[in-house]
Amino acid sequence: MLSTDKTSSSLVRSIVLGAAGYSGAELAVILARNPYFQLVGAYASAGRAAEPFSALYPRYKQQLDIMVQPWTDELVAGLTGKVEVAFLALPHEASEAVTPLLLAQGIDVVDLSGAFRLKQSALYPQYYGYQHQHPELLAEAVYSLMEWQTEPLPRLISVPGCYPTACSLALLPLIKAGLVADGCIPVINATSGVSGAGRKAALNTSFCEVGLNAYGFFKHRHRPEIEQNLGRKVVFTPHLGNFKRGILATSVVTLKTGVTPEQVTAAFHQAYAGKPLVRLVSHSPNVADVAGTPYCDIHWQQDGEQLVVVSAIDNLLKGAAAQAMQAANVRFGKPETAGLFAGVAHE
Incomplete structure (x- = not known):
């Protein structure tokens, strides 16, 4: 039984807003099994009736039966002193609207949306389709x-987006080590499973309708986030694949003249030494190997000045809920990977 009834005063009291969706549900499960956190509330949109979490996700019956309540902003005042962090x-717009209310009540916020990822508020109308109402929080958010x-x-x-997590983890070791040629524009092709589109039914993301197709050419909202992380322009083309969960990203860069395979290998090993959730693997990653895990698997192949880096993550875990938990663990001084492995002590 995943327990929400943890009574120690040292536990971090937590709530999840958006617990009916895929990423929110993953977070609820992770929090319930994290020995350092207590899940004291789970909420969904205001129009929904209250129902047990296990009614939304039957596989958790007799494991996690917390009630998922409809959320209204009037509930914020009643959380003061009872909740330390809200996930x-x-x-995006809903996160941006509720965040100042939670912060004003002394509640920390771990936001999985794109509401605070981009540091330039002017990019929001272009890539997210709305004007950011709290640009002062863009500077405050980390x-x-x-x-x-x-x-x-x-x-x-x-919390970073799923595509930017996979792509940035693949390319940052090379860029930070100064191995990528000046003026090189990385070319990134990444494919996500249908869960990346969320739980709400839509014809174009129906499993029966999806084959394999590219979308969001040059205008995908994760492109400026990737460019912000890497400090350079990219060509980023996302794809939708006929599988439930996972992202496979293939990134191609040109290296500086004379960069050796040994230098590339050293860059990756130095970057991720002691980083428990990145696995440097000797074969091209498979989304099946990371689905249901908090890992990012990375592999690379070099041919002269050309380098291909392949990275794979679970979009709902390392690309969302697991990374949110990882950040909250660090924020509250807990073991970084607490709660991320069911029945296995990796802390």
């Missing part, structure tokens, strides 16, 4: 790509 698995996290984590944490 938001909400649409972007938590955890393997490259150097700043102390504040009260507002912005």
